[in-house]
Amino acid sequence: MDFTGAYTPDHLKFLFDGFLITLKIAVISIIASFVIAAIVGVIRYTKIPVVSQVFAVIVEVIRNLPLLLIIFFTFFALPEIGIEMSIEMAAIVALTIFEAAMISEIIRSGLNSIDKGQIEAGRSSGLTYVQTLWHIVLPQALRRMVPPIVSQFISLLKDTSLAVVIALPELMHNAQVINAQNVNFIIPIFILAALMYWVVNYVLSIVARRLELKTS
Amino acid sequence: MLDFSILTENWDMYIEGFINTIYISVIGLIGSFVFGTILAVFRIAPFKPLNWIGTIYVEFFRNIPLLIIAFFLFTALPTIGIQLDGFKAGTLALIIYTSAFIAEAVRAGILSVPKGQTEAARSSGLTYIQTMNLVVLPQAIKIVIPPLGNQFINLVKNSSILTILAAGDLMYQADLISTRTFVTFDVYIFVALFYLVLTIPLSTGVNYLEKRLAKSN
Numbered sequence: 001m002d003f004t005g006a007y008t009p010d011h012l013k014f015l016f017d018g019f020l021i022t023l024k025i026a027v028i029s030i031i032a033s034f035v036i037a038a039i040v041g042v043i044r045y046t047k048i049p050v051v052s053q054v055f056a057v058i059v060e061v062i063r064n065l066p067l068l069l070i071i072f073f074t075f076f077a078l079p080e081i082g083i084e085m086s087i088e089m090a091a092i093v094a095l096t097i098f099e100a101a102m103i104s105e106i107i108r109s110g111l112n113s114i115d116k117g118q119i120e121a122g123r124s125s126g127l128t129y130v131q132t133l134w135h136i137v138l139p140q141a142l143r144r145m146v147p148p149i150v151s152q153f154i155s156l157l158k159d160t161s162l163a164v165v166i167a168l169p170e171l172m173h174n175a176q177v178i179n180a181q182n183v184n185f186i187i188p189i190f191i192l193a194a195l196m197y198w199v200v201n202y203v204l205s206i207v208a209r210r211l212e213l214k215t216s
Numbered sequence: 217m218l219d220f221s222i223l224t225e226n227w228d229m230y231i232e233g234f235i236n237t238i239y240i241s242v243i244g245l246i247g248s249f250v251f252g253t254i255l256a257v258f259r260i261a262p263f264k265p266l267n268w269i270g271t272i273y274v275e276f277f278r279n280i281p282l283l284i285i286a287f288f289l290f291t292a293l294p295t296i297g298i299q300l301d302g303f304k305a306g307t308l309a310l311i312i313y314t315s316a317f318i319a320e321a322v323r324a325g326i327l328s329v330p331k332g333q334t335e336a337a338r339s340s341g342l343t344y345i346q347t348m349n350l351v352v353l354p355q356a357i358k359i360v361i362p363p364l365g366n367q368f369i370n371l372v373k374n375s376s377i378l379t380i381l382a383a384g385d386l387m388y389q390a391d392l393i394s395t396r397t398f399v400t401f402d403v404y405i406f407v408a409l410f411y412l413v414l415t416i417p418l419s420t421g422v423n424y425l426e427k428r429l430a431k432s433n
Contacts, residue, residue: 001295064369064415065408066376069387073408076394077401154279161281165380172283179291186292194280194288201279 002184007192011178015189018174019196025170026157029092033099034149040100041107042133055104062101068162070094075166091163091170099156103149110145111137143215150208154201161197171196219399223406226393233389234410240307240378240385241371241414247311248371249364252318257348259323270319277316283377285309290381302381310374314367321363325356362429365422372414386410 040059044052062070074097075090085093114137122132161172175193179186223230258270277285286309289300300308329352337347379388390407394400 060416060419061408061412064373064419065411066373066387068376068379069404069408069411072387072391072400073404077404080399080401158279158281161283162377164283172281172287175284176287183295186295187288190284190288190292194284197280197284198276202275205275205279 001187002182003188005182006178006185006188011185011189012192014174014178015171015193015196018169018171021168022157022160022170022172023200025088025091025095025163025168026153026160029095029099029160030149030153030156032092032096033103036096036100037103037107040104041111044104044108045111046133059101059104062097063105065098067094067098067159068165070098071162071166087163087166087168090166091160091168095156095159095163098159099152102152102155106145106148106152107141110141110148113144114141147208147212147215150204150211154204154208157201157204158197218405219402222393222397222399222402226397226403229389229393230386230406230410233384233386233407234414236384236389237372237375237386237411238414240303240310240375240383241368243307244310244314244371244375245364245368247307248314248318248367251311252315253322253353255315255319256322256326259319260326262344274316274319277313278320282309282313282374283380285312286377286381302378302383306375306378306381306383306385309377310371313374314371317370318364318367321360321367322356324363325358325360326352328359329355359429362422362426365418365425369415369418369422372411372418 040055044055044059046052071091071094074085074094075087078085078090118136118140119129119132122136123129127135160168160170163170164172164176167173171193175189178189255270255273258266259274261267261270286306289305289309290302293300293305333351333355334347337351338344342350375385376387378385379391382388386407390403394403397403
């Protein structure tokens with residue numbers, strides 16, 4: 001173990017750069033997947049025929065597959081049918097597809113948790129169905145969805161490390177690059193990398209718990 | 217169209233990976249259930265240092281990527297003289313990671329058993345460990361089964377990281393097949409089907425149990 005050799009300014013900067021990529025990919029993916037999930041979740045909630053069932057099947061399939069398989073598939077299999085992406089794009093697409101399926105379930109169950117009587121009340125006071133959803137159901141449901149979505153973001157931050165298999169230069173990958181120089185760096189570098197993930201995720205998990213207490 | 221000859225010609229390899237993935241997941245579940253239950257009991261035991269150990273463990277391992285644990289066991293431990301092959305390192309990483317989640321599920325189950333029962337058992341002369349084993353844990357298990365099922369699904373999916381350690385799981389076998397046949401798209405679609413054969417029945421079962429539990433309350 002060589003802590004002083006491992007923690008040189010160059011190495012620390014390299015790790016930190018990797019962590020910025022991790023954060024960037026995670027933030028882009030969570031925003032993209034929230035938008036997709038909101039559409040899928042609302043369509044499944046309102047039970048629009050056919051589309052709703054098709055989405056249900058797609059969501060079930062994606063949720064039940066390993067993320068690693070989806071990453072491999074996006075980067076290695078899609079080019080075979082003519083869809084080629086950069087490493088960064090493939091990572092974002094794979095994470096977004098997987099997370100959108102997860103978050104759409106959160107959104108759907110958030111919407112379902114709002115008492116049906118409220119919709120009836122909204123409708124009978126003259127609001128249209130869309131108005132009822134927008135002004136009455138969504139604001140309440142959103143509050144309940146925030147804590148599980150924060151938890152999902154923690155999973156996403158951890159899952160970004162899987163993109164190491166397609167050589168995305170995120171934290172895990174950069175740690176491996178430094179480790180390849182000298183076996184004595186491996187333990188110190190992994191400890192530091194683990195702590196970087198831990199600090200951000202632990203803070204987020206506290207935020208999620210606070211929000212949960214507030215909403216319940 | 218999918219080329220089904222890839223499936224039939226490499227059937228043995230797929231099945232080998234399929235069985236390995238089941239094997240890894242089952243060992244992972246048993247290991248992390250035992251270890252997770254111990255951690256859960258640590259977290260609620262009437263002895264502060266045990267609480268701290270339990271809490272630190274859970275809060276640490278829940279918040280770091282599984283992959284970093286796996287890499288640590290596989291590449292860092294050999295530098296201090298502990299050699300683990302990909303299979304052992306990967307399975308151990310799965311257990312270390314998953315037990316943090318199972319500990320939380322078991323703890324929630326234990327806390328759902330009314331305190332009066334513990335007090336009643338203790339005042340009728342049972343020791344703390346007897347109370348846990350005979351009174352609290354059997355009741356807690358009912359609430360713990362659905363989240364445990366979810367963790368098993370996660371284990372099946374997460375076992376794919378053993379691919380990165382070249383440990384012969386389903387995803388790894390698919391990788392081998394694709395390098396041998398020069399086909400990736402079809403090979404991955406078939407491997408996805410193998411995963412779904414495992415995970416879809418499990419998640420349907422967990423959903424059913426969750427609904428039944430919600431009704432019985």
